[in-house]
Amino acid sequence: MICLTMKDLSYTWPGQDRPILDGLSLQLSQGEHLYVHGPSGSGKSSLLGLLAGILPAAPDQLNVLGLDLGKQSPLKRDRFRAAHLGVIFQQFNLLSYLSVLENVELPARMIPERRNKLDGKASAIRDEAKRLLSRLNLEELADRSVQQLSVGQQQRVAAARAMMGSPEVLLADEPSSALDEKNRDLLMQGLLELCKEHESSLVLVSHDPALAQHFEQQLELRP
Amino acid sequence: MKHLLILAFRSLLNRRLSALLTLLSIALSVALLLGVERIRHQTQDHFSRSVSGTDLIIGPRGSSVQVLLASVFRIGAMNNAVSGESFAYWSQRPEVAWSIPLSLGDSFRGHPVIGTTQAYFDHFRYGRGKALVIAEGEWGSGLDAMLIGHRAARDLNLKIGDQVVIAHGGGDESFVEHGDHPFTVTGVLEPTGTPVDQGLHVHIEAMDRLHQEFEAGGDISKMDPLARFMPDIDLDAHDGHDHSTHEGHDHGNHEGHEDHEGHEGHDHGQHDEGEDQKGHDHSAHEGHDHGNHKGHEDHEGHEGHDHGQHDEGEKHEGHDHSAHEGHGHVDHSHDHDHSGLHHAHGHDHGHGAHGHGQGDHGHSHADHSHDHSHGAEAHSHGHDHGHGAHGHGQGDHGHDHGAHDHSSHAGHDHAAHSGHDHGDHSGCDHGDHFHPPAGSVSAFLIGLHDRRDALALQFEIQRYEEEALQAVMPGVTLLELWEIMGLVEKLLFGISIFVVAVGLSGMALSLLARMQERRREMAILRAIGVTPMQIFLLIQLEALLLCVGGLILGSLGLALGLKLLQPAVLNWSGLLLDSFSLGPQEFKFMFVVLLLGQVISLLPSILSTRSALHDGLSPKL
Numbered sequence: 074m075i076c077l078t079m080k081d082l083s084y085t086w087p088g089q090d091r092p093i094l095d096g097l098s099l100q101l102s103q104g105e106h107l108y109v110h111g112p113s114g115s116g117k118s119s120l121l122g123l124l125a126g127i128l129p130a131a132p133d134q135l136n137v138l139g140l141d142l143g144k145q146s147p148l149k150r151d152r153f154r155a156a157h158l159g160v161i162f163q164q165f166n167l168l169s170y171l172s173v174l175e176n177v178e179l180p181a182r183m184i185p186e187r188r189n190k191l192d193g194k195a196s197a198i199r200d201e202a203k204r205l206l207s208r209l210n211l212e213e214l215a216d217r218s219v220q221q222l223s224v225g226q227q228q229r230v231a232a233a234r235a236m237m238g239s240p241e242v243l244l245a246d247e248p249s250s251a252l253d254e255k256n257r258d259l260l261m262q263g264l265l266e267l268c269k270e271h272e273s274s275l276v277l278v279s280h281d282p283a284l285a286q287h288f289e290q291q292l293e294l295r296p
Numbered sequence: 297m298k299h300l301l302i303l304a305f306r307s308l309l310n311r312r313l314s315a316l317l318t319l320l321s322i323a324l325s326v327a328l329l330l331g332v333e334r335i336r337h338q339t340q341d342h343f344s345r346s347v348s349g350t351d352l353i354i355g356p357r358g359s360s361v362q363v364l365l366a367s368v369f370r371i372g373a374m375n376n377a378v379s380g381e382s383f384a385y386w387s388q389r390p391e392v393a394w395s396i397p398l399s400l401g402d403s404f405r406g407h408p409v410i411g412t413t414q415a416y417f418d419h420f421r422y423g424r425g426k427a428l429v430i431a432e433g434e435w436g437s438g439l440d441a442m443l444i445g446h447r448a449a450r451d452l453n454l455k456i457g458d459q460v461v462i463a464h465g466g467g468d469e470s471f472v473e474h475g476d477h478p479f480t481v482t483g484v485l486e487p488t489g490t491p492v493d494q495g496l497h498v499h500i501e502a503m504d505r506l507h508q509e510f511e512a513g514g515d516i517s518k519m520d521p522l523a524r525f526m527p528d529i530d531l532d533a534h535d536g537h538d539h540s541t542h543e544g545h546d547h548g549n550h551e552g553h554e555d556h557e558g559h560e561g562h563d564h565g566q567h568d569e570g571e572d573q574k575g576h577d578h579s580a581h582e583g584h585d586h587g588n589h590k591g592h593e594d595h596e597g598h599e600g601h602d603h604g605q606h607d608e609g610e611k612h613e614g615h616d617h618s619a620h621e622g623h624g625h626v627d628h629s630h631d632h633d634h635s636g637l638h639h640a641h642g643h644d645h646g647h648g649a650h651g652h653g654q655g656d657h658g659h660s661h662a663d664h665s666h667d668h669s670h671g672a673e674a675h676s677h678g679h680d681h682g683h684g685a686h687g688h689g690q691g692d693h694g695h696d697h698g699a700h701d702h703s704s705h706a707g708h709d710h711a712a713h714s715g716h717d718h719g720d721h722s723g724c725d726h727g728d729h730f731h732p733p734a735g736s737v738s739a740f741l742i743g744l745h746d747r748r749d750a751l752a753l754q755f756e757i758q759r760y761e762e763e764a765l766q767a768v769m770p771g772v773t774l775l776e777l778w779e780i781m782g783l784v785e786k787l788l789f790g791i792s793i794f795v796v797a798v799g800l801s802g803m804a805l806s807l808l809a810r811m812q813e814r815r816r817e818m819a820i821l822r823a824i825g826v827t828p829m830q831i832f833l834l835i836q837l838e839a840l841l842l843c844v845g846g847l848i849l850g851s852l853g854l855a856l857g858l859k860l861l862q863p864a865v866l867n868w869s870g871l872l873l874d875s876f877s878l879g880p881q882e883f884k885f886m887f888v889v890l891l892l893g894q895v896i897s898l899l900p901s902i903l904s905t906r907s908a909l910h911d912g913l914s915p916k917l
Contacts, residue, residue, distance in 0.1 A: 118914050127822065127912035148827060155825020160913060162823070165816050170310030180824045182299045187825075234824075246913070 076242060076274040077101040077124070078136040084119050084128065093119050094294070101290060103241065106268065106275040108285050111294030117278040120294065121244050124276060125158055126150030138241055156186035159235030159273075161245040166231030167219040173230050174215040177202040180237045187238030205233035208270075209263040225256030232264050239271040246278050261287065300830060304837040307817075311810065315842065318803045322846025325799030326889055327854040329792040330882055334858075336785050337881070338874060340778065343369065346490040347770045349421035351750045354378065354386060354757060355739035357764035361780065364773045367398055367739040370408040370491045374400055380735040382763045387742065391749040394419040397737040399503040402462055407448045409462055409496045411503025417443075419743055422490045432456065433483030439502040442479040445495045446487035454481050460496065462506060477506065504735065796889055800896045803842050807835060807900035811907065818908035832905040839897030840890065847886050851876065 082097040093116035101107050109117055122128035123135055123142070127150075132143035138157055142150060154160075159180075167176045181187045181198040191197045206212050209229040214222060222230065228248055235243055245264070249257035265287055268275045277284065285291060308315045347368045355363035356376035365371040387395035396419055399411030410416075417428050417435065433456045435443040444454055454460065459478040479498055487493055744750055750769060757767040818831055826834075855876035862875075 122912050122914070125823070125913055148829075151822075151825060151827045154823075155827075158825075160823035162819075162913065166820060168306075168817060168820060170306045183303075183821075183830075184825045 074103040075100060075136075076103040076105065076138060077107070077276070080134055080136075082120075082123070082130065082134040084116070084123055084130065086119070094123070097292070097294075099290065099292060101274055101276075103274060104268075104272050105289040106265075106277065106287065108288035108291045109276065109278045109294065110280065110282070110285070110291070112296055115294035115296045117294055118246065121160075121246050121276070121278060124242075125160060125244055126154045152186070155180075155184040157241045159237070159240040159243045161228070161231045161235045161243070161248045163247040164224070164227075164251050166234070167227055169219050171219065172215070173211065173217050173219060173222065174199070174202055174206070176219060176230060177205060177234045177237055180234060184238070187240075190238045202233070202237065205236055205267070206230070208267060209233050210259075223256075225252050225259065228252060228256070228260050229263055232260060232267065236267045236271060236273070239273065241273055243268060243273050243275045245275065247280065248277070249284070250280065257281070257284075297833070300834050301837055301841075304834055304841055307834075308838055308841055314806050314810070318806050318842050319845045319849060321799040321802045322796075322843060322889075322893075323849035323853055325792070325796040326847050326850030326886075327857065329796050329885055329889070330851065330876075331854050331857070332788050332792045333881065333885060334854075334874075334876070336788070339781075342490075343777070344774055345423045346492075347421075348423060348425055349419075349743060350741045350770055351744045351747055352742050352754055352757070353739055353768040353770060353773075354382075354742065354765055355768065357766045360766060360768040360773045361777050363739055363766065363768050364770060364777070366400055367741065368491065368770065370400070370410075370494065374738045377736040377738055378740065378765060379763055380737070382760065382765060383737050383740055385762070386757060386760075386765075387740070389753070391744050391746070391753055393743045393745045395740050395742040396420060397500055397740045399500050400738040402503070402506070404460055404462055404496055405452055407445075407452060407494050407496055408491075409498060409503070411498055411500035413500055416497065420492075420741070422488050422492065426488070428488065428492060429486040430483045431486045433481075435497070435499075436482045437499075438480075438482070439499060439505065440477060440480045441482040441499065441502075443483040443485065443497040444481055445485050445493040445497075447493035448496055449481075449484045451494075454484075456481050456483065462498075477502075500737070796892065797896075799846070800843070800889070800893050803839060803893065804896045804900055807839060807897060808903065811900060811904050814904070815907060815911055818904060819911050819913055822908055822911075823913050828905045828909050831908050832901045835901035835904050836894060836897055839893050839901075843890050843893035847889060851878070851882070 078100050079097045082094060083092045084094040085092040097120070099107075109120060111117055119128060123130045124137065126137075126142055126145070126147075129147070129150075130143040132141060135142045137153075140153060142153070145153065167173075168179070171179065178198050181191055181201070188198065191201050203212060203215060206215055209232060211226060211229055211233065214226060214230075219227065219230070228251075231248070235245075243264070248264075249260055252260060261284060264275060267273070275288075277288070350368075353363055353367050355367060355374060356378055358376065362372055363374070366374045383395070383397055386392065394415055396415045397411075397413060398416075400408065402409040402411075414435065417430070420428055422428075430443065431446070433443075435441055442460060444452075448454065458481045460481065461478045479496075479502070485492065744753065754767040754769065757765050821831060821834075822828075858874075858876050
């Protein structure tokens with residue numbers, strides 16, 4: 074099954090003449106992971122924006138899970154993201170006013186599509202959140218406030234949240250750039266394990282060549 | 297939606313300090329809005345339930361609102377009076393079922409003292425036709441009897457049997473007190489929730505006595521050095537009058553005078569029946585028989601006292617005519633018409649006879665030749681003359697009498713008589729308050745057999761030629777009052793709406809100020825799949841929560857505030873504030889506040905949504 078298809082994908086920011094992404098093409102099978110790298114300003118964030126459906130792609134250039142994102146309305150893309158994508162940022166992934174567990178539960182609580190994957194029951198959502206946290210060795214932190222966590226712990230909580238409701242695609246934007254090596258490995262290990270378990274594809278943007286070994290495909294962006 | 301609400305709540309909780317401040321500002325503005333509205337309603341309610349069943353209130357011509365406020369609400373003062381004649385005339389009209397005279401203008405420690413009659417308790421109605429009920433005791437018929445309102449009893453800590461000395465004037469500070477005649481509390485009324493609760497009710501005759509004493513009594517002695525030697529001049533002292541010196545004088549008469557003392561409230565107007573006037577001629581005065589004075593007892597009844605009695609010649613002998621002859625009786629032969637006057641005259645002459653030099657008499661009588669008309673004052677006139685006769689200098693007598701032209705009796709204006717204070721006693725003239733002269737009333741309330749006659753009667757009263765009167769329909773004048781107050785109310789309402797708008801703007805401002813620091817939060821939500829519409833709803837929900845919280849807090853605050861302020865407001869304005877309750881009016885206002893809050897929050901909501909859309913997954917911080 075094809076997870077992701079880019080066909081001559083280009084993107085130009087509104088008001089600019091030069092495209093930031095120009096003629097990207099690749100195909101990723103479901104369960105395969107993609108490593109995206111390149112210097113600053115090469116359009117990594119733009120690519121993630123397109124994949125997440127935040128930025129509008131042109132028709133026929135980007136297909137995710139069989140859906141041509143370029144042909145969808147912004148609302149449809151939001152719904153699509155809500156149902157099928159998990160997102161991890163570089164930092165500050167969590168809502169500071171919710172506990173760790175609540176942060177993990179959030180997607181399933183907010184988004185009906187995710188909730189439906191877990192029978193929609195509150196207890197099922199809680200169980201799944203706890204399970205994900207324990208898979209990342211964070212179960213003791215479940216009731217902590219987010220502010221009490223280290224950055225490494227926060228990133229792993231973000232990973233658990235992104236996996237809530239088993240999204241088919243996980244988008245990660247330099248998730249380990251603020252972490253030390255030990256935390257980076259913990260995070261990567263957890264992410265890869267969860268992806269395997271849920272048969273999810275991971276699209277990861279990073280500067281760290283050491284991570285590249287875990288990925289079936291690589292995409293280098295040039296400015 | 298439920299989760300959005302939870303999220304909104306958690307988000308607010310997270311920034312509880314700013315949320316609390318916002319909440320407080322909304323609460324305060326809401327409390328103001330609801331409070332103003334509530335007090336406005338209660339004032340109206342209070343006013344309209346204070347009088348019921350009264351068809352017309354009749355008072356001296358002037359502002360109808362003033363008459364209503366003074367007669368029913370005890371607010372402000374009347375600076376004029378209605379003569380006894382007018383009161384009698386209109387009260388006896390066939391259309392009139394009952395009438396209640398009111399004598400106002402005095403107070404006891406800030407509580408109004410109302411001179412009235414039993415009719416007040418028989419006919420006055422408040423609320424939905426409720427009558428006044430005496431909780432304990434009774435009014436009694438004694439001149440010192442005082443029936444007090446519920447709150448007056450409570451505030452002044454008065455109980456049956458307590459004595460009350462009335463201040464002269466309406467304020468808290470009493471500059472003159474009538475220590476001579478304390479009233480005794482004989483009864484307490486049931487609470488009514490109207491100004492009646494504040495009042496101290498005394499017999500109108502007692503009120504008149506009070507004032508007459510004030511004018512003709514003790515104070516004179518303070519101001520007139522000669523008077524000190526003449527204790528007799530005090531009305532009360534009349535019985536103590538040493539008649540033994542009055543050889544020819546028939547003491548029996550004096551007993552009659554004693555009755556007379558009780559008669560100060562005595563309405564001379566009623567006595568003013570023309571025939572009597574004529575009958576009373578001073579030429580006949582020589583034949584004046586003090587025995588007649590017993591006839592004065594009739595005065596108690598106030599009914600058309602027949603001065604003709606004075607003319608009965610048989611008993612004249614007892615009177616010391618010799619003394620009288622020395623006086624300027626010639627003058628007296630002018631008109632001494634007026635009933636009340638007659639009475640007084642009788643007095644004077646008696647006094648004059650009591651050993652004053654004829655010269656004095658002559659003098660005073662010369663004055664007399666002026667106008668001895670007028671009911672009430674006439675009465676005091678009599679006294680004056682008496683005093684003069686008793687040895688006051690001519691100067692004393694010189695006062696008003698000069699102005700009185702006896703020949704002009706008929707057209708005499710009673711109002712002018714208030715100036716009758718002995719000229720010397722200018723100090724007696726308490727310019728800052730007014731109470732009706734003895735025998736007249738401040739205003740009177742009437743009930744009709746048929747309400748439909750009210751308009752016609754009102755019209756007639758307004759055109760009454762004998763005296764400048766006005767008749768006020770309570771309901772109509774209340775409406776006038778609301779019209780006057782309407783402007784103030786609208787202003788207050790406008791101000792409170794503005795304050796609410798300011799409070800809500802403060803909320804919008806705090807939401808806007810937070811927008812920048814919440815861009816990350818929005819990006820996270822967007823990443824999870826929250827749609828822009830949901831972001832918009834989230835901000836609106838936060839505003840809604842703040843408004844609802846503000847409404848609850850404001851209502852609770854208002855309820856508490858009203859409870860705490862209730863005694864003070866009651867004391868200050870006589871307005872009994874109901875405790876706070878939620879009615880359709882309150883819900884309407886709350887709804888408006890919520891709606892306004894949502895409208896004002898549109899700005900931060902739309903801006904947040906736009907910035908979230910623009911930021912996408914990577915807010916530029």
